[in-house]
Amino acid sequence: MRFFLVISILFSQLFVMAADHKCEIQAKFVSFGHKTAENRNIDVIIIHSVYNASGGDIYDVDLIIKQFAKYKVSPHYLIDRQGVVYQMVNEKNIAFHAGKSVLPDGGTGINNRSIGIEIITSLEEAPTDKQIQSAAQLVMDIKNRYKIKYVLRHSDIAPNRKTDPWNLDWNGFLEKINGKIE
């Protein structure tokens, strides 16, 4: 009897942890790096990575946001090393994250139709398991809400300019997001 009680408590704890993790999106809306839009058609998700290259902790969220401000760019979402998702721009608005880039179908103006997700990592280190889990959950959630044609890396759409997301097992990530939804 006691054994079953322990097991059921253990499972309920695990469930609560998983549920918490899934819902952990914190608002950090910014005033730069985006423009207001109405009724834009979202069909692309672009995955990036970023670190603070301006001195201090390379993984510090606020320093990274300061860096975005300096360059007047922003993703919609930023994921820290613990897997916490920060929302910086409302999905309905156009965030400046893709730059000059081209889709596999030849489409340009990618910011207009995409949601940008930045994962905090470095050239040397891979994203943490928690970050990958959060990114996959976020992408699956977005896919549930829009008819998404492409989930791509920044390096897929700007191969001559960009190398991010760094050290992310892309095939493993695609399996994670496709396995659960299709």
Ligand SMILES: [Zn+2]
């Ligand atoms: Zn990028």
